[in-house]
Amino acid sequence: MFDSEVLLPDLWDILGAVPVTLAMALGIFVFSTMIGSLFAMVEYRRIPLLRELVVAYKVIFKGVPMVIVIFLAYYGLPPTSRFLTSLVGIDYNGHSTPNWITLIVALTLCVSAFQAEVVKGALNSFDNGQAEAAYSLGYRKTQLFRRVMLPQVIVAAIPDLANSIMVIMKALSLGFAIEVVDIFAQSQLTAALNFYYLEAFLIAVFVYMVIAYIVTFVADRLERSLRV
Amino acid sequence: MLELKNIKLSYGSTQVLNGVDLSVKRGDVVSIIGPSGTGKTTLLKCINSLARPSSGTIAFDDVRMDYQKLDRTAIQAIRLRTAMVFQQFNVFKNMTVLQNVMDPLVVVQRKSKEEARRIALEELDRVGLSNKIDSYPSQLSGGQLQRTGIARALAVKPDVMLFDEPTSSLDPELVGEVLKVIRDVTSSGITSLLVTHEMQFARNISNRIVFMDRGVVAADGSPAEIFEASSNPRLTQFLTTEHSIQ
Ligand SMILES: Nc1ncnc2c1ncn2[C@@H]1O[C@H](COP(=O)(O)OP(=O)(O)O)[C@@H](O)[C@H]1O
Ligand SMILES: [Mg+2]
Numbered sequence: 001m002f003d004s005e006v007l008l009p010d011l012w013d014i015l016g017a018v019p020v021t022l023a024m025a026l027g028i029f030v031f032s033t034m035i036g037s038l039f040a041m042v043e044y045r046r047i048p049l050l051r052e053l054v055v056a057y058k059v060i061f062k063g064v065p066m067v068i069v070i071f072l073a074y075y076g077l078p079p080t081s082r083f084l085t086s087l088v089g090i091d092y093n094g095h096s097t098p099n100w101i102t103l104i105v106a107l108t109l110c111v112s113a114f115q116a117e118v119v120k121g122a123l124n125s126f127d128n129g130q131a132e133a134a135y136s137l138g139y140r141k142t143q144l145f146r147r148v149m150l151p152q153v154i155v156a157a158i159p160d161l162a163n164s165i166m167v168i169m170k171a172l173s174l175g176f177a178i179e180v181v182d183i184f185a186q187s188q189l190t191a192a193l194n195f196y197y198l199e200a201f202l203i204a205v206f207v208y209m210v211i212a213y214i215v216t217f218v219a220d221r222l223e224r225s226l227r228v
Numbered sequence: 229m230l231e232l233k234n235i236k237l238s239y240g241s242t243q244v245l246n247g248v249d250l251s252v253k254r255g256d257v258v259s260i261i262g263p264s265g266t267g268k269t270t271l272l273k274c275i276n277s278l279a280r281p282s283s284g285t286i287a288f289d290d291v292r293m294d295y296q297k298l299d300r301t302a303i304q305a306i307r308l309r310t311a312m313v314f315q316q317f318n319v320f321k322n323m324t325v326l327q328n329v330m331d332p333l334v335v336v337q338r339k340s341k342e343e344a345r346r347i348a349l350e351e352l353d354r355v356g357l358s359n360k361i362d363s364y365p366s367q368l369s370g371g372q373l374q375r376t377g378i379a380r381a382l383a384v385k386p387d388v389m390l391f392d393e394p395t396s397s398l399d400p401e402l403v404g405e406v407l408k409v410i411r412d413v414t415s416s417g418i419t420s421l422l423v424t425h426e427m428q429f430a431r432n433i434s435n436r437i438v439f440m441d442r443g444v445v446a447a448d449g450s451p452a453e454i455f456e457a458s459s460n461p462r463l464t465q466f467l468t469t470e471h472s473i474q
Contacts, residue, residue: 133318133377136276137384138307138336147335151322228322228364 006196010187011203017186018207024104024175024182025168031108032168033161036115043116044123054116061113066106067174073106074099074178103175111168118164122157123149155226162219166212183207229254229419230388235274235284235295237267244270245281246443252388252421257414259430260423261454262440263466268423269315271440272390275421276310277303289387308336311381315393317373319365319380325352325372326361329380337384351379355409371402375409382413389413391422427470431455439463 039054061069078094085092126149134144173184181189183204191200230252237245244267252258260268273279274295275286281295288309293302319328326348333344352358355375365373374394381389394410395403407429414420414433424430430437430451437454439447447460458464 127318129314129316129318130320132273132278133312133314133320133380136278136307136310136312137332137380138304139332143335147331148320148322155322228324228366 002198003196004199006194006199007203010190010194010196010200011206013190014183014186014200014203014207017181017183018211020100021169021172021182022211024100024172024180025165027104028107028111028168028172029161029165031104032111032115032164033119035108035112036117037119039112039116040119040123043120058113058116061110064110066110066171067177069110070103070106070174070177073102073109077102077105099178100175100180102178103172103180107168107171107174111164111171114164114167115161118157118160119153121160122153125156126152151226155223158219158223158226162215165215169208169211229289230275231287232271232274233285233287235271235281235286237270237274237279237281244443245274248284248440248443248445250438250445250448252419254387254419255417256436257420257434258422258436258438259434260421260438260440261425261427261430261466261470262446266440267443268440269392272312272392272421272423275388275390276307276312278312308384309387310390311384311386311388312390312392313374313377313381313394315396317365317370317377317397319373319376321365324362324364325357325368325376325379328365328376329383332380332384347383348379351383352376354382354412355379356405369402370398371405374398374406378406378409378413387419389418389420391420391424393423393425395424395426425470427455427467439466441466 039057042050042054078097080094081097082092082094085094130148131144134148139147169183172180172182175182176185176188187200187204191197230250232248232250235245235248236243248267248271250271260271262268270279274281274284284295286293286295286306288306291302291305291309293299293306319325320331323331326345329348329351330341330344333339333347334341337344339347349358349361352361355378357372357375357379360368360372363372365376368376378394391410395406398406403426407426410422411429411433414422422430422434434451437447437449437451438445439454439460441462447454447458447463454463455467458467
């Protein structure tokens with residue numbers, strides 16, 4: 001039944017997908033954190049109209065399953081990008097968009113909604129007394145933000161941000177639906193060649209666990225060195 | 229030097245300040261006493277515009293401001309001449325003790341790092357924190373945090389110090405060290421407004437006592453007038469209650 005001989009070759013096979021998976025995860029993490037932070041600032045500053053749009057965005061992208069967003073992007077992005085580029089006079093064939101870009105766009109859209117909550121929570125955890133102290137001493141809003149708020153908000157957000165890296169890693173496995181090969185998809189493909197499914201997926205579990213361990217460890221260290 | 233006229237402020241439908249008049253002369257040490265929720269904190273915050281009255285005027289030396297008009301220049305000018313010490317300390321949690329005191333000098337007053345450091349060390353010595361300059365707030369006691377707050381306020385060389393119940397959040401055994409520092413500060417001649425429930429202390433360090441009650445100044449006079457010769461029944465009742473608490 002269980003064949004330990006395939007474990008090593010399978011492992012090499014599946015490890016081959018790790019760099020791509022990590023690179024996509026990192027890209028999505030960076031983009032979604034930037035967009036999510038913008039959203040959080042809109043809500044924190046209570047900017048009218050934009051704030052309602054952000055709330056609506058969050059409801060949509062937290063509510064709709066990611067796999068549906070991926071399919072919508074897969075079928076919707078090419079004509080949309082073709083239409084948009086034609087507006088500025090460029091003839092771009094949207095259907096030549098690589099699928100991994102489509103996947104990154106779709107997951108960035110979804111994860112931004114979650115990152116917005118993470119950053120908003122961190123912003124709200126900042127106690128207003130320090131802001132009052134800064135203002136009373138003559139700090140401007142931007143000085144308060146840069147010198148006092150941002151350093152504390154980043155530290156407060158680190159654990160949840162690290163958590164979302166793992167959410168992204170797992171969400172990437174949905175890329176299988178549009179033929180993007182990540183760790184999960186690679187195990188699927190490897191198994192399909194030699195029919196040792198259990199072995200391949202156990203290795204995938206192992207690889208995900210190692211990555212989760214490293215991410216948690218690094219985040220923990222980072223948080224501890226920054227928290228004072 | 230500082231004159232507040234007819235300050236009115238409400239939060240929603242609750243009127244917190246009902247037309248407060250208060251004038252302070254250079255060198256005055258004024259203690260503000262009164263029941264909780266009367267608007268003492270709010271009044272101090274009106275001075276540096278952390279709270280915004282709906283009407284009233286403030287004159288701070290040559291700076292005059294009508295609260296009905298938003299005058300950012302005047303607000304900033306007054307903020308640069310006052311410094312506040314908060315009940316909850318409000319030190320910057322991401323900075324060491326030294327950085328807390330230096331930062332306003334560098335960021336707001338645009339002093340060089342060296343000069344800021346020199347001034348900060350001086351003030352920290354004054355409040356007895358020379359041995360804690362590299363500690364972070366999470367490593368300090370309440371008394372040390374408040375003394376950091378006081379050093380930070382003193383370092384900007386304000387014309388007026390605003391103390392809002394500086395010892396009310398402290399464990400009883402830490403009150404003394406902070407009161408001692410405040411006594412040193414006020415006796416150095418700096419104009420001070422002090423909201424406090426430490427009656428004996430207020431009496432000793434102040435040349436004037438203001439009794440606030442239900443959003444107005446209900447009595448105003450020398451410590452002797454307020455503590456011994458008051459004819460205001462609300463004040464008498466307040467003093468009796470405070471006395472029995474202590
Ligand atoms: N930011 C605020 N929003 C709403 N109500 C407030 C706010 N700050 C103070 N109050 C209310 O104003 C009243 C006066 O508060 P405060 O000035 O803190 O009184 P005191 O310092 O004399 O105890 C209280 O009833 C308090 O609940
Ligand atoms: Mg108060």
